[in-house]
Amino acid sequence: MKTEVTILGGGNLGSALANGLAHTEEYSTTVTRRNIDLIKHLEEKGITVTSDNKSAVEKSKLLILAVQPTQIEALIDEIKPVLDPDKHILISAITGLTDEEITELTGPGFQIIRVMPNTAASINQSMTCIEKTPHEEAEQETIKLFNTLGKTLLIETELMEASTVLGACGIAFFLRYIRAASQGGIEVGFHAQDAQLIAAQTALGASALLLKSNGHPEAEIDKVTTPKGCTIAGLNEMEHNGLSSALIKGIKTSYDMIEKIR
The missing domain is CATH 1.10.3730.10 (ProC C-terminal domain-like)
Structure with missing residues (x-):
């Protein structure tokens, strides 16, 4: 059975991640964007596209946050009613946004992993740096996910901006x-x-x-x-x-x- 992944934010990076995941056998991918006409082409690869963030969150365990930093507060406010710390792993690909800042928006209890992939994920050749955290299970699931998109490297939190x-x-x-x-x-x-x-x-x-x-x-x-x-x-x-x-x-x-x- 495929693991459900939702990418919240179908911009350049989110679309690249979706394209890469479409080449894998392990994951079923949903991508969200306000204007879904801009990502309709992803449906040809078996990717689900929607503007309904809440429904996309409800059906997935792995949630990749791939919006702009200025959009994260509104996004979390929208999906917060369906976020479940016992179910969801939050994977943030948002530049400059710390775990603590995300926790302030979501509330405590969530496993949050910061990642920094690149757009070569679209052809499964990304270099993805992954933040070391105390969340071992979430960390391993995140490494497994991004290993399908290229190479990964586990790094300390203070190196995330450098990555x-x-x-x-x-x-x-x-x-x-x-x-x-x-x-x-x-x-x-x-x-x-x-x-x-x-x-x-x-x-x-x-x-x-x-x-x-x-x-x-x-x-x-x-x-x-x-x-x-x-x-x-x-x-x-x-x-x-x-x-x-x-x-x-x-x-x-x-x-x-x-x-x-x-």
Whole structure:
């Protein structure tokens, strides 16, 4: 029998999670959104879509909160009459919202697990960081759920905002690199579509090398940099123009923005 999951909030992240879960055998998924016309396409994949948050909550054990931070109070007020601490596990994918802040809205007694996946969940390639909590059963169920959507890592509470930047915002950062590499490919002679294919597949290969070897990036870089070669010449030019520094500063700036919002 499939486990019922309700995703409250069918925006970009909520829809990505739903798409990924549609590829699994273990879960039956419902997604809610005020304007269901925007998520009607999910029905083609066997996903239930509705604007009725309360009915969706009543039929599920695992509730993924995937609305904007400004929407959470109204959402909890709406579903509070049907929330049951003995039945529901609340999984929050809301940036910057703490367990304590959610508890203030729901009342005590709920098992709350914060997670930070990314939109690659739609193709079951998410990197999801999961908050360590005293709720062992809920924690294990959450890990099991997100393991079907990619890789998971259990982290301390104080690292949740940092995981948002590195893992969730990181999708955009790496895509911007691929876009820039594609543009460089066009300059050296490739058509746009071919340049993007080469850049994207090369990025995928680089990531796969690290994930398989569990080694340091420099070890793989050393394998393709020869004395007086074109690779080291290109790398040094990028570094002279601030490639690593810009990436690090961008990550830190995104983190500082989350801290300001909090």
